[in-house]
Amino acid sequence: MSASVLRSVQAMGGVVLSAVSSVGRAGYLAVGAGRAMRKWSIWGPHLFGQMAKIGVDSLPIALFIAAFTGIVLALQASYTFTGAIPLYFVGSLVGKTMILELGPVLTGLALSGRVGANIAAEIGTMKVTEQVDALETLAYDPNAYLVVPRVVAGAVMFPAVVLLASGLGVAAGWATSLILLDMSSPAFLKGLRLFFESWDVWFSVIKSVTFGITVTSVGCFFGLHTSGGAAGVGRSTTQSVVVSSMIILVLDAFWAAVLL
Amino acid sequence: MSVRLYDVHKTFGDKEVLKGFSIEVREGETVSIIGASGAGKSVALKHIVGLIRPDQGEVWVDGENVGRLSQEELYALRREVGYVFQFAALFDSMTIGENVGMGLRRIPGMSPRKIADRVGECLGLVDLDGFEGRYPSEISGGQRKRVGLARAIATQPKYLLYDEPTTGLDPVTTAVIGELIARMRKELGVTGIVITHDMTSAFRISDRIAMLYDGTVRMEGTPEEIRTARDPVVKGFVEGRPDLLEEVP
Numbered sequence: 001m002s003a004s005v006l007r008s009v010q011a012m013g014g015v016v017l018s019a020v021s022s023v024g025r026a027g028y029l030a031v032g033a034g035r036a037m038r039k040w041s042i043w044g045p046h047l048f049g050q051m052a053k054i055g056v057d058s059l060p061i062a063l064f065i066a067a068f069t070g071i072v073l074a075l076q077a078s079y080t081f082t083g084a085i086p087l088y089f090v091g092s093l094v095g096k097t098m099i100l101e102l103g104p105v106l107t108g109l110a111l112s113g114r115v116g117a118n119i120a121a122e123i124g125t126m127k128v129t130e131q132v133d134a135l136e137t138l139a140y141d142p143n144a145y146l147v148v149p150r151v152v153a154g155a156v157m158f159p160a161v162v163l164l165a166s167g168l169g170v171a172a173g174w175a176t177s178l179i180l181l182d183m184s185s186p187a188f189l190k191g192l193r194l195f196f197e198s199w200d201v202w203f204s205v206i207k208s209v210t211f212g213i214t215v216t217s218v219g220c221f222f223g224l225h226t227s228g229g230a231a232g233v234g235r236s237t238t239q240s241v242v243v244s245s246m247i248i249l250v251l252d253a254f255w256a257a258v259l260l
Numbered sequence: 261m262s263v264r265l266y267d268v269h270k271t272f273g274d275k276e277v278l279k280g281f282s283i284e285v286r287e288g289e290t291v292s293i294i295g296a297s298g299a300g301k302s303v304a305l306k307h308i309v310g311l312i313r314p315d316q317g318e319v320w321v322d323g324e325n326v327g328r329l330s331q332e333e334l335y336a337l338r339r340e341v342g343y344v345f346q347f348a349a350l351f352d353s354m355t356i357g358e359n360v361g362m363g364l365r366r367i368p369g370m371s372p373r374k375i376a377d378r379v380g381e382c383l384g385l386v387d388l389d390g391f392e393g394r395y396p397s398e399i400s401g402g403q404r405k406r407v408g409l410a411r412a413i414a415t416q417p418k419y420l421l422y423d424e425p426t427t428g429l430d431p432v433t434t435a436v437i438g439e440l441i442a443r444m445r446k447e448l449g450v451t452g453i454v455i456t457h458d459m460t461s462a463f464r465i466s467d468r469i470a471m472l473y474d475g476t477v478r479m480e481g482t483p484e485e486i487r488t489a490r491d492p493v494v495k496g497f498v499e500g501r502p503d504l505l506e507e508v509p
Contacts (some may be wrong), residue, residue, distance in 0.1 A: 134411075
């Protein structure tokens with residue numbers, strides 16, 4: 001066998017081993033975090049701080065994205081429907097799309113950058129400066145102190161942020177319809193009600209909970225496995241955003257296939 | 261009560277850092293472990309509190325095999341061990357007072373008042389009275405190391421592990437830290453293990469010194485025995501003479 005073939009096989013083997021090892025470490029983290037849920041006295045006091053950081057502080061970017069998405073959706077729907085479909089369907093498209101898809105996914109992706117990167121950088125810096133080791137020596141379980149409050153806060157706050165963002169996106173589409181498309185409120189609301197089902201909101205909430213858990217746990221995972229100083233922190237931050245964005249898109253397809 | 265490492269092996273990637281490292285530290289002793297940078301001194305120290313698990317060999321603290329402890333038993337053991345990190349490892353989002361009080365908050369029955377009193381007492385021991393409200397970014401490197409020491413002694417541990425407590429400090433601060441380590445032993449009676457390059461401090465504060473070389477203990481003895489050693493590795497390190505190390509096969 002030639003040397004180049006051997007090198008290729010070796011490289012592929014390395015990639016497979018690394019992937020298997022990452023899955024193993026992720027499983028180990030999940031089990032550790034699950035066990036650490038019992039240690040309320042450690043993670044409880046940090047929960048509200050993390051909820052504010054992950055949820056409240058993310059509102060400006062999430063609402064900004066949702067508002068402009070709602071505007072664009074209304075304009076593009078009008079452009080597509082004019083002359084073919086009654087314009088009140090603009091309300092249907094804006095409502096359905098914002099609640100089912102764009103609200104959760106765009107917010108999830110934006111927050112994987114804002115929240116996931118922040119968590120990976122913060123915990124990664126703690127890791128390379130031995131602060132995580134210091135926690136251990138002071139008898140604190142890092143899973144309970146660092147991971148659980150962030151993941152619980154993500155699971156609780158992502159749906160809240162997504163619901164507010166989706167609501168604002170619909171409102172922005174409504175305002176755009178009134179101001180730029182010469183539609184009336186009754187016409188927009190007729191379209192909005194036509195296909196609205198309360199299940200859509202639950203679907204959005206379920207997706208958002210899983211996105212919240214994904215973004216925060218992936219951030220914690222890469223943060224806790226950081227090595228190599230400042231460059232390592234940068235690498236973990238990037239990996240956290242890339243991996244959590246990919247998982248969000250896979251979950252999006254998964255929930256659509258399973259729940260719709 | 262003692263710390264014992266038996267035949268500890270540890271490999272990272274393809275580098276075998278410890279190749280059968282063994283040492284015993286008896287109650288009330290202060291033992292320094294010296295050796296070149298990258299020799300594995302910090303790795304050896306982290307085995308004692310279970311931050312690193314050995315690939316082979318055993319680590320015993322207080323009659324407990326560290327490798328066989330459950331997570332909760334390990335945390336219970338860690339409450340008996342104070343660890344002073346090389347770069348202090350202070351939590352930079354917390355004040356000095358909160359840093360020193362971290363370990364105390366894990367002790368049942370410690371009220372905020374008792375914690376505040378103990379924090380003040382520990383900061384007093386390292387001559388940093390009144391620093392409670394400052395942040396780690398607002399104090400010097402030497403002061404950070406002293407805060408790290410205050411945090412380590414706050415829970416009144418039986419053992420204190422010092423990872424290069426004087427590295428990167430000026431000679432005066434180095435002497436101050438050396439004095440503090442000696443005080444910890446004298447006033448608190450703790451058993452100490454010190455990782456250091458600083459031979460002046462090592463000779464002053466140690467009951468015994470062990471030199472780590474090529475993954476094992478090259479020589480172990482009293483400060484006087486180490487000072488007068490003829491082994492070229494030990495002599496070369498102690499006297500700062502790389503020419504002697506060149507003679508080693």
